[in-house]
Amino acid sequence: MADGDKRQARRIPEATVARLPLYLRSLVEVADEGMSTISSERLAEMSGVNAAKVRKDLSYLGSYGTRGVGYDVEYLLFQMSRELGLTHDWHVVIAGIGNLGHALANYAGFRERGFPIAALVDADPRVIGSVVNGITVRHIDELPDIAADQQISIGIIATPAGAAQGVADQLIAAGVSSILNFAPTVLTVPPDVSLRKVDLAVELQILSFYQQRKTAAQRVAQITAPTGATVAPPPPAAS
Amino acid sequence: MADGDKRQARRIPEATVARLPLYLRSLVEVADEGMSTISSERLAEMSGVNAAKVRKDLSYLGSYGTRGVGYDVEYLLFQMSRELGLTHDWHVVIAGIGNLGHALANYAGFRERGFPIAALVDADPRVIGSVVNGITVRHIDELPDIAADQQISIGIIATPAGAAQGVADQLIAAGVSSILNFAPTVLTVPPDVSLRKVDLAVELQILSFYQQRKTAAQRVAQITAPTGATVAPPPPAAS
């Protein structure tokens, strides 16, 4: 109970966690340029957020800044990496080697940022055995063995929607407790498993919503402004 | 003033907008199964959200449900599609035909969901002229012509980080006002341009953070549980 967990127990808001990687990227950039300190204002500008938000976010990590000066880039970089768990690599397995899985397997950014791809799995016998980016695709049923050999921490699901839940279950059974889901479907996982999703079509639909609003507003403006005529919105395809 | 904008003026919260596509997907699924009505509870379960939230979200679109019965699937589907601007296709251009751009160009889900890929552009002469998924890659400087020919509404940036801002500027200059950015960098765009981003490495880093916390908690449990020895949390990295 009365444990001295002062350092770790600091609960970091989810919204802040999602921004830490942005700061990290900016810091790396700044470090490469040789700057040794950085102000919250500059860091905010580079990361595309508000300066006050930056300061508050960083304050959750601890008081690593110096008033009147700013933050020591190297030190902050170290602390943030530690907090994000980036002091060592996390091995990744990609499940589903179709178009997207293929591209992800070839994406160099993962390894560069500390997420080397340790294994590729699929269920389709036509794909199994093929080599992508130097890694041989194995059958998904071998996951337990693979997870035992390598220390797999994160699973990426790039299968069709129908197969995703089954694959997730297999990943979890093999001990993977962090999953990034690209399949356009809702996955249900135990509460101790972290799940994030990236749905490309959903992103486009959200953009579509706002685009729709924008063009609708334009039409209204065009109709009301010049004539003031009765508002009978002409069908969209009048271009 | 006294225009009949009651229908459109309802301001829909951003969080709700982001969920509408999920509902839409569930509705399509339900419609395929032949169900004609659906309750908020079932829709919630399928979409992985809270039932009260579903009802509130749908209420922003209007009162399209029937008490005691539920929502008419077809009708709700229509209203939601209309609201999301999915009654017609939106043409998409993909900029940057590397690994990821290639995969995106081949992804059938875009066309299926009403986002046909109208053009592919790149700056690398070695890529220009090649045909991906039936579409010839053209030079990015031709964007104005391409945008004039096709009605391009949405641009997807799949270039390296360094090129992204320049590409975004070109897209915007060509009249594209909705952008989905896959490049790991912060883009600055005019306020009338919608911008969403998908950063794969960031997603993994967020997962890494929580994974880190989980394993750290496990270590603490292992230390405290068996012996009950004095809790002197071994400093993570003996600073």
Add this chain to the structure above:
DNA sequence: CGACCCTTGTGAGCGTGTGAACAAGCGGCG
């Protein structure tokens, strides 16, 4: 050594998002 400048860290106010609870209202059944 003291005054001043600069930037951090944080407290308060505000808006948005969430979840529970409940009245309103529709359909079916006796």
Add this chain to the structure above:
DNA sequence: CGCCGCTTGTTCACACGCTCACAAGGGTCG
């Protein structure tokens, strides 16, 4: 024709996140 069960639509309270504003405090220069 009236009652009853079911589901919506909405209200309320609360939690969370964001922004502003400012005191606290380190560094620097005269």
